[in-house]
Amino acid sequence: MAIPSAASGDRGTDAGLKDVVVRTTGAAGAAIGQLASGLATAAAAVLVLVWGAVAVVTSLVGVGLLMAPAVLRALHALARRERQRLGRWGPEVVAPDPPPVRLRLALVDPTTRRELRWLVRHATLGLALGLLGVYLPVSAVRDSTFPLWWRLAPGDATSTSLGFGTAHSWPDAFAVLLLGVGWIAIILGLTPGMARLQAEPGRRLLAAGPDTDLSLRVAELTATRAAALDAHATELRRIERSLHDGTQNRLVTVTVLLGAARRMAARDPAGADEILERAQSAAEQALAELRTVSRSILPPVLADRGLAGALSGLAANCAVPCHVEVDVPERCAASVEATAYFVVAEALTNIAKHSGAGAATVTVNGRGGRLRLRIEDDGRGGADEDGGSGLTGIRRRVAAHDGTLRVTSPVGGPTSLEVDLPCGS
Structure with missing residues (x-):
């Protein structure tokens, strides 16, 4: 019985550690991308929120009432954009029925109310998390590379990304490097949770509620299922035609040629050899067509x-x-x-x-x-x-x-x- 060596165990440990590092780094990178994309919609949410506040204040003199439909359209458009963004970074957020843009109907519409609640949260918490998602990698790069360029910085410049401290010696520069390592640890450990926290209000408030009529979505899925079945049937017919018109005919030719060669073998060996060569060529062509058909089903x-x-x-x-x-x-x-x-x-x-x-x-x-x-x-x-x-x-x-x-x-x-x-x- 073979005894595993210590070297093989070390290789397995190294491979497992490498896999963990790759997964952690990939998750942090994806989270930073998600936070940065959320920052864009959060900035737009701030603008829509300010616009809505101005419309509410000016409604006392009638001007805000004229702006209300445009504000509502901007809110609904931003909510659609956020659903698309969340769908790109995770499971699809099923949209409810199109909400109204008339003020009287919007005041009692549950979808509009949910979108307004999302707007406030995304313009505050979502914006803060998005800014952190952009600030952390920039600070990590700046501080972790500080020993490479600290001598080129002005003497009175701050040495850290936090805006305090100056570096006058190599120990000071390497202290900033340690801060950069801390930023990297925060990025690897916290950014996936930050991305989930930023997306949570949108996934909860922008999705179709339990009282939403999903008949349109059901009809869409029914149509795509029918199209898939039609495409599958078309593919089966194509495969059947390829096998019947190509491979099967060539195999029949091989059978006929082999029979002819068998009958000619005794009286005309040279002719039989020629027919056998033709049979071999037909068999090779049939094999090539079989390979083409099999690859068209699922390429190996x-x-x-x-x-x-x-x-x-x-x-x-x-x-x-x-x-x-x-x-x-x-x-x-x-x-x-x-x-x-x-x-x-x-x-x-x-x-x-x-x-x-x-x-x-x-x-x-x-x-x-x-x-x-x-x-x-x-x-x-x-x-x-x-x-x-x-x-x-x-x-x-x-x-x-x-x-x-x-x-x-x-x-x-x-x-x-x-x-x-x-x-x-």
Whole structure:
């Protein structure tokens, strides 16, 4: 019985520690990005809140009543933007029915009241957390690198990001470095919780309440499910045609040729050898077609090399020079990765056939339970879903996973496809 060596145990410990460091760093980086994006909507929330306060005060002389519909529209638009932001960083926030913009109806509308409560919290707590989310990494970089440039700073300049203290010696500079290390520890330990705290009011107050009619959402999901079933049936018919018209016919040819060669073997060995060569060629073509069909169902490269390797293979085989950037820390469900693979494959095929582009870019990011793809080219643009460009099939694949597809393709280019998919099954 083999006894594990101490070295192998140390390697396992190092690998586990490295995995923890990577996960912690990735979570902190994602949290900083979420806090920074929340700062943008929080700043807008402050403006809307001030505008609303001005409308309330001036309503005593009648001017505020005229501003009320515009304030309400701005509130609802900002709430929609926040739902979209939260959906990019986590589970989707299901929107309620469109709230009214007439003042009399808005005063008794529960959705408007919930949005107002969110507005106050996001303009205060959300703004403070967003500012911290931006301030902490800047302070960490500044203080942790202070020993590298402290001699270049003016003698009376403050040495710390907190605005106090001056450095006149190397010990002072390294004391600032320790403060930078403290900032890094705070970032790694607290920013994920700060991001959740910033998002909590929006997820709780902007989501559809228990009294909201979700019939439209149910109808949308029913339609996407029907589209997914239709796409699945279409795919099965395509596979059946490929097997029947291609592989099956070639295998029949192989059978006929083998029978002919068997009958000719005794009286004409040279002719039999020629027929056997033809049978072998037909068998090889049938095998190649079988491989093509199997790869069109679920490419083995996804299981072998992951999404990054599979997309790199697509880019290498594309007729247009293509650059691929993939940043997906964790594997998604196999069906989601397959959908992303086929979306990119179809998009690159369209670019090569129709766009006249000289270069293409594929960018993939996975954060907050979402997988986002962006395929761009510098071609002539003018992509039309009704023109047989394959966009309808892409949209059906994406809708089957309750994802979204946005196509931007003005005449003259460039063309951009943005796909957002949940990472679940």
